Amino acid sequence: MKAVFIDLSGVLYIGREAIPGAREAVARLQASGLVIRFVTNTSRMTRRQILESLRGLGFEIHDEQLVTAPSAARDWFAERGLRPWCLVHKAIREEFEALDQSNPNAVLIGDAADDFTYAHLNRAFELCLEGAPLVGIGRNRYFRLDGHFLLDAGPFIRAIEYAADVEAVIVGKPSKTFFEQVLRDAGCSAGETMMIGDDVEGDIEGALKAGLQACLVRTGKYRPGDEHRIDGDFRVEDSIVEAVDYLLGS
Amino acid sequence: MKAVFIDLSGVLYIGREAIPGAREAVARLQASGLVIRFVTNTSRMTRRQILESLRGLGFEIHDEQLVTAPSAARDWFAERGLRPWCLVHKAIREEFEALDQSNPNAVLIGDAADDFTYAHLNRAFELCLEGAPLVGIGRNRYFRLDGHFLLDAGPFIRAIEYAADVEAVIVGKPSKTFFEQVLRDAGCSAGETMMIGDDVEGDIEGALKAGLQACLVRTGKYRPGDEHRIDGDFRVEDSIVEAVDYLLGS
Numbered sequence: 135m136k137a138v139f140i141d142l143s144g145v146l147y148i149g150r151e152a153i154p155g156a157r158e159a160v161a162r163l164q165a166s167g168l169v170i171r172f173v174t175n176t177s178r179m180t181r182r183q184i185l186e187s188l189r190g191l192g193f194e195i196h197d198e199q200l201v202t203a204p205s206a207a208r209d210w211f212a213e214r215g216l217r218p219w220c221l222v223h224k225a226i227r228e229e230f231e232a233l234d235q236s237n238p239n240a241v242l243i244g245d246a247a248d249d250f251t252y253a254h255l256n257r258a259f260e261l262c263l264e265g266a267p268l269v270g271i272g273r274n275r276y277f278r279l280d281g282h283f284l285l286d287a288g289p290f291i292r293a294i295e296y297a298a299d300v301e302a303v304i305v306g307k308p309s310k311t312f313f314e315q316v317l318r319d320a321g322c323s324a325g326e327t328m329m330i331g332d333d334v335e336g337d338i339e340g341a342l343k344a345g346l347q348a349c350l351v352r353t354g355k356y357r358p359g360d361e362h363r364i365d366g367d368f369r370v371e372d373s374i375v376e377a378v379d380y381l382l383g384s
Numbered sequence: 385m386k387a388v389f390i391d392l393s394g395v396l397y398i399g400r401e402a403i404p405g406a407r408e409a410v411a412r413l414q415a416s417g418l419v420i421r422f423v424t425n426t427s428r429m430t431r432r433q434i435l436e437s438l439r440g441l442g443f444e445i446h447d448e449q450l451v452t453a454p455s456a457a458r459d460w461f462a463e464r465g466l467r468p469w470c471l472v473h474k475a476i477r478e479e480f481e482a483l484d485q486s487n488p489n490a491v492l493i494g495d496a497a498d499d500f501t502y503a504h505l506n507r508a509f510e511l512c513l514e515g516a517p518l519v520g521i522g523r524n525r526y527f528r529l530d531g532h533f534l535l536d537a538g539p540f541i542r543a544i545e546y547a548a549d550v551e552a553v554i555v556g557k558p559s560k561t562f563f564e565q566v567l568r569d570a571g572c573s574a575g576e577t578m579m580i581g582d583d584v585e586g587d588i589e590g591a592l593k594a595g596l597q598a599c600l601v602r603t604g605k606y607r608p609g610d611e612h613r614i615d616g617d618f619r620v621e622d623s624i625v626e627a628v629d630y631l632l633g634s
Contacts, residue, residue, distance in 0.1 A: 250502045252535070259526065259535055275547045276509065285502070285509055289543035297525045297539040299613075363549075 141331035144354015175272035177244030203306025262298035308340020391581035394604015425522035427494030453556025512548035558590020
């Protein structure tokens with residue numbers, strides 16, 4: 135194995151708490167010489183905030199090691215000269231400031247939290263009904279915060295797809311295009327890379343379909359039985375600690 | 385033909401306006417001796433309000449001719465002794481007052497309009513994740529009001545189905561069980577009954593699958609090309625007026 139891609143929420147931390155042993159596991163990886171990318175669909179924090187938050191929790195992470203789905207979304211619109219209407223969390227609106235958002239002709243849906251109102255969803259729907267392409271940040275069903283399971287962007291993307299009878303372009307996991315971008319950036323081939331995540335569809339199934347190896351961890355949003363929800367060969371470990379033990383052969 | 389089932393919104397009226405000629409068309413049907421049922425998934429008005437509203441617009445309708453999906457939902461929970469958490473429009477909450485809703489062990493989703501908040505959808509999702517059955521009022525994608533297309537209950541039901549990986553029980557159109565209930569109530573067989581509606585899936589496809597004949601009208605939410613979105617033999621008419629002309633052979 136030459137490279138490892140690591141999901142953030144639920145793998146390194148839950149809410150505002152690092153998972154026991156995760157810091158040391160990441161430090162051992164950083165010292166190992168493996169190429170590392172932290173790959174997240176999180177759309178409640180900017181890149182800068184994610185980096186600060188990880189460092190605040192004691193994780194060693196270099197700027198260029200972080201790959202976020204919102205950045206991939208911004209690039210997608212910019213490359214096509216589209217003007218998106220962004221139904222995203224207020225915390226990450228600044229990531230899209232460089233794009234013209236007047237008179238929108240495209241729609242972006244991320245995890246908008248309390249901004250998922252009936253009025254906002256109707257706005258997204260009407261634009262899609264008029265032909266605006268729909269871009270979704272991931273297809274994640276839910277995540278875990280403060281002991282609660284909370285709806286992620288996926289269900290709302292499905293809702294608009296169903297209402298307007300369209301199919302969303304997905305940026306971030308589990309999109310094969312996204313995994314391939316990260317592989318190119320990391321300079322590694324799929325077969326020599328392992329994805330570690332707690333989301334059996336977004337992280338594990340997505341990685342397998344892109345040809346990577348994968349390891350599901352039983353932390354974060356993991357629920358017993360998740361490993362039987364998808365087909366394919368992948369490892370299952372109790373946490374990032376045991377996953378890193380396996381990778382480093384210790 | 386011995387019976388006719390008629391959808392309300394988009395067929396008899398749009399918003400607060402009767403469709404031109406619809407009043408007279410209904411009066412001719414009432415005088416014809418055909419068995420008539422007005423069949424609606426509308427979940428923004430109680431039965432009583434629907435009857436008053438139709439009569440206020442000048443339509444002749446008898447109490448027993450109105451069949452609503454929310455009533456079917458209430459019966460579904462009552463028959464099973466379930467305690468639903470009702471994510472429905474505030475206007476129809478009184479329809480569910482007779483049900484015990486404490487410590488809920490089931491979920492109902494109707495067209496809740498502005499009550500479709502992130503917090504409410506999370507509540508529905510968490511209950512379903514814990515195993516509560518999900519009941520949906522129809523699967524309608526959208527409806528038309530004041531020149532806007534607005535999201536109906538269907539997209540939100542899909543969102544919770546996707547998030548919790550469950551399948552909703554649908555009361556109302558297009559559920560075959562629902563059409564069969566209305567046929568029993570009307571005392572008619574499917575083959576001698578025609579459904580008239582503006583929703584090619586909820587009204588027309590649902591009716592055809594239950595063995596009824598069907599007529600799509602080009603009013604309300606109808607959009608050009610809708611008639612090609614489903615398979616099956618059905619009529620298409622400009623409005624309820626021409627549909628009634630056909631039925632009465634005039």
